[in-house]
Amino acid sequence: MTDVAAPRRRGRPRAADLEDRVFDAVLEVYSETSWRGFTLDAVGRRARVGRAALYRRWESKDDLLVQALEARSPLPVPIDTGDLRSDLVELARQLLQGYRTTPGLVSLRVALDARVNPELLARLTHTLNKSRLLAARTIVHRAVERGDLPADTSATLLLELVTGAVLSHALFALTTPEPAEDDAYAELVVETTVRGLRPPP
Secondary structure (H helix, E strand, C coil), rough: CCCCCCCCCCCCCCCEEEEHHHHHEEEEEEEEHHHHCCCHHHHHHHCCHHHHHHHCCCCCCHHHHHHHHHHHHCCCCCCCCCCHHHHHHHHHHHHHHCCCCCHHHHHHHHHCCCCCCCCCHHHHHHHHHHHHHHHHHHHHHHHHHCCEEEECCHHHHHHHHHHHHHHHHHCCCCCCCCCCHHHHHHHHHHHHHHHHHHCCC
């Protein structure tokens, strides 16, 4: 008599699979609705996840949005090439690529929403800035230790000069540039920034 395999029971989805689906839904919903229309229920419907499962894992929509953005950071790769210019060029290149992705665009939208919802989104703006600030500060501190930059170099100013130019370039470009064009732009921004930050001889 041939054994017949019993049908597999459908259990709970794996935690990683559930998080992936929920985080994808977070980005989709937020990009379409912004903060006012962003709710746990809307995310649950998009991710096909029950309300109870969402509320067991995330206490609020703030908490869910923070975790989704941290998981899909526009700057996922640590930067340490051993050279100041190369580090900054890689920082600019990653930002250019990141701002053209859904997580990057959502992070920009959150930053704009924070201007009119400062109390609600204080945690979120901190999260959005954290990866960029840490990347820039680490690059600056290493460069100062090597003697590539003056000891009083402002990491904040460096961040604003590089990311400000990159953000403007990404937002106002009418078409998506070729990778070589991005590379050339990143190198131009970095060269101009470093030259401006160094004191005259």
